Amino acid sequence: MKQITAKEVESLLNQGKTLNFIDVREVEEVAEGKIPGAVNIPLSLLEYRMNELDKEKEYIIVCRSGGRSSRAVQFLESYGYNVINMSGGMLDWEGPVE
Template structure:
């Protein structure tokens, strides 16, 4: 299921977990405040870092990798969504980065 950057921003500080699945080199562009960085290639091995009882929003640069991450999370029993347009759309909307 997809979620917009604006909807994601509304959930900041709530019980939603935001997972940034970009590679470390891509983080220089900034991250969503409060997001946890777990590169897509490491996600399967690091699922235990996430709380299965809380929803997850997966984020990447443009939305493709986060869709794969959300599928992987859903298959592992998490309630997961992907942020449409990724960090490109987040920055385009003028939303804050950390």
């Protein structure tokens, strides 16, 4: 499983890179703040909504601490998606939130 730290993600964004984020936390958790532009697909709905994702794109999967996102990465990888787990999750995120 590919991993990236919150600091590495923040650095890429500061360099002007365009990144695709999927936040697998529950709606009420995301309401407290998410990485700008992140799409919220709760882990419990991922199986039903993965058709919204493009297999040609790379996605960074985010949750609160990295546990749910790692499960989401394993699940999506098994279906051929190009995904990376953001280790440490939003607990480690120091960048902007919306």
